[in-house]
Amino acid sequence: MKDFLRKLELPAFIKDSRLTASLIIILVLSLIGAIIGFLISPLYGLAMFLLFVLTCAFAVYGTYVLAGNANNYAANLSYRIKRGEQEAMIKMPLGILLYDDDQQIQWINPYLQLYLKDKDAIGSSIKSVDPQLYQFINEAIDDKTSQNRVITWGNHKFEMVVQNNLGVVYLFDITKYANIEEKYKQQRLAIALIFIDNYDELSQAMSDQDLTDMSSYVQKSLNEYAKQFHAYLKRIDEDHFILLAHVSDLDKMEEDKFSILDKIRKESSRRNTPLTLSIGIAFGSESLNEIADQAQSNLDLALGRGGDQVVVKRPGKDARFYGGKSNPMEKRTRVRARMVSQALEELFKGVDRVFVQGHRNPDLDAIGSAIGIVKIAQVHGVKANVVLDTEHVNYDVGRLVAKMKAAGIDKDIFISPGDALDQATDDSLLVLTDHSKYSITYDQLLYNRLKNRLIVIDHHRRGEEFPENPMLVYIEPYASSTCELVTEMIEYQPQGGEGVLSPLEASGMLAGITVDSKEFSLRTGTRTFDAASYLRSIGADSTVVAELLKENINNYLQRSHLVSTIEMIKPNMALLMGENDQIYNPVIVAQAADTALSLEHVDASFAIARRSKTTIGISARSMGEINVQVIMEKLGGGGHLSNAATQLEDVTVEQAKDELLKAIDEYLKENE
Secondary structure (H helix, E strand, O other): OHHHHHHHOOOOOOOOHHHHHHHHHHHHHHHHHHHHHHHHOHHHHHHHHHHHHHHHHHHHHHHHHHHHHHHHHHHHHHHHHHHHHHHHHHHOOEEEEEEOOOOEEEEEOHHHHHHHOOOOOOOOEHHHHOHHHHHHHHHHHHOOOOOEEEEEEOOEEEEEEEEOOOOEEEEEEOHHHHHHHHHHHHOOEEEEEEEEOOHHHHHHOOOHHHHHHHHHHHHHHHHHHHHHOOOEEEEEEOOEEEEEEEHHHHHHHHHOOOOHHHHHHHHHHHOOOOOOEEEEEEOOOOOHHHHHHHHHHHHHHHHHOOOOEEEEOOOOOOOEEEEOOOOOOOOOOOHHHHHHHHHHHHHHOOOOEEEEEOEOOOOHHHHHHHHHHHHHHHHOOOOEEEEOOOOOOOHHHHHHHHHHHHHOOOOOOEEOHHHHHHHOOOOEEEEEEOOOOHHHEOOHHHHHHHOOOEEEEEOOOOOOOOOOOOOEEEEOOOOOOHHHHHHHHHHOOOOOHHHOOOHHHHHHHHHHHHHHOOOOOOOOOHHHHHHHHHHHHOOOOHHHHHHHOOOOHHHHHHHHHHHHOOEEEEOOEEEEEOOOOOEOOHHHHHHHHHHHHOOOOOOEEEEEEEOOOOEEEEEEEEOOOOOHHHHHHOOOOEEEOOEEEEEEEOOOHHHHHHHHHHHHHHHHHHOO
16 A cells, blocks of 8 residues: 555645545544444445445545646646746846856856847857956956946946856846936926026116116027027016026036026127126925025025026035136125124124134235224124234234234234134134135134134135035125225224224235235225225325235245246146245245236246145136136135135145146136
C-alpha cells in the first residue's frame, strides 16, 4: 500500500493527517455498519459489506484521481510560471544585461538589444559596445550609496540598477514618465511683478495728454511682449503690472535676456520721457501665495539694486539677474528721506540703546554716516554709539577720530565691539551704514545679537545676501554716498542741522561724500551738491576735509607702484596687480583702481592685491558702461554698477586673476 501511495506521488495536502483521519473514520463507520447489518440480518449485512467495499474502492480511486489532477495542475502551473518568466525576460519593457568580472557581456535580453540596434554585444566588452553605457555602469558601481539612479541614454531616460556582485544591470525605460514630469515642470506658473521705476517723478512734470500717451505706450509695449511669449498681462495701477506665464515661456524670456528692458529704456528716451522697468519673477513652489511673496521680494531686490533690471528667483535657490545696464536715476524729490527720518524718530522711542556700525575696514563714508545716525539718536534722547576699534582704523578715519578726541567732541561716541556686545540688550537697536551684506559687517557677533532689531541705510545696490527681517531699510543706489542720505535725514530733524552736528562732525560727513563721489566726479547728482551745501552751511570746513583726505607718502608710493603694473586685459579694461607676498591696504588698492580709471581709453579697471595672508581683494571701478557689480557678484562680492569689490580666500594673486578673467568673459558673453 505504501509503495502504491509512493507511486501516486501524492501531493502534500492529501498526506495531511486531518484528511487521512477523516477518511479512516468514514471507512471504520462503514465497517461497523456492515457488522451491525450481519447481526440484524445476513442479507442486510451483505448489502452493508458491499457498500463498505465500494467505499474503500471509491476512496482509493478518488485519491488516485485527485492526486493525478493535483500533479497535473502543479505541473501546468509550474510550466506557465516558467514560461511567463521566460516571456518576461524576453518581452517585458525591462532591459537586462549580464556581465562577467572582466565586464564582458554574457547575455542581454531582446528588449535591451533594441536599444543597441544591430550591435553584436554578447562576448564583447561593455565599453566597446557602448562607451556611454559603460560610463554609467561604472559610476553606479563607484557610487555605492546609490542603488537606483536616473540616466539619459541616447534619446531615452532610464532608471538603472546595477548589482555588481551578481553582474547584472537592469534598465527600466521611464522616458514616458520623465516627459510627463518635464511637461508638468514646464507648465508650472511663474508670477512676474512689473514696476515703472520713475513713473511718479515723470508724471509730475507732464501734461495730462503726454502722461496718457506715455501710459499707453508702456501698456502697448508690455502687451506685445506678453503676447510674444504667450503670457497674461494685467495692469494693477498706474505703475504696477502683473504678468503670468508658464515656466517654459519664462525660459524663452531668459534666453531673450528680457529685451523689453532695453526697448522701453531706449524708445522712451527718444520721446524725452526716459523710463525704466524693474521686474521680480518667481516660480517653483506649490503655493501661489509663496510664489507671489517671492516675486514681491525679487522686485524689492531689483529696486534695491537701482532698478532697470529683472530678478528671477525661486524659493530656496540663487537669484538670476538681467539688465542693470544703466546708472540709477536720481530722484529729485526727497519725500522718502523725510519719511525715513520720521520713521527713525518713531523707532528710537522704543529703544534703550542704539549701536551703529559700518562695514569691515570702514572708510569715511561709513564712519561719517554712522556719526550722523548717532547724533540723530542723541537728539531724541537715546544713548547711541559708533562701534569701532579706534586703535585699528584706516589713516583717514584715524585722523577724524584723533581730531574729535583733541576737540573734546563726544569723547564717548565710539565704543569697542566687545563693550558693545556686553551692553546690548533685547531693547537695543543696530544700524548698518554703507553696507547691506551682513557677511562684511564690522562686528559679526553684535550683528547676530541684534539681527532681529536692525536698520539698514546704504547707497550700494542691494545684493542677494540681505538681512531677513530688518525693521527699516533705506537704500538709494542713485546716491553718491551714505553720508548724503544721512545728511538729508538730519535736515528734517526738528532742531535743524545746527543743533545736531558740530562743525567737525559735519566736516567728517562732507569728507565721506567727497571720498565716495571721487571729489564730486562720479555718481554725483543735484542732491549730492545740495547735501554738501547744507553741510557747509552748518560749519563743515573744506580745509578740514582736505586735511582728513591727505595721503600718506608710503601709501602714495604703493598706489603709484600698483598703477605702474597696469595691463589691458580687454579692450578698455585695465588690470593692476600687487605682488603675491606683499599685503596692501584696501584703501590703497581702491585708490589705484580709481587712478587707472582716470587714464585714457580705460572704461573699467580692476586692482588685485593681497589683504592678508589668506585673503586676496579685488577692487573694480567703471565709468558706467560696464557693470562691475555683476562681475564682482560672480566672484562672491558686490557693490555698485561703477564701484564694486570682492574678496577671495586661499588663492594666489595669479589664481585670482584667472578667476577674474573667467568672470569678465562670462559677463561679456551675457551682454553680447
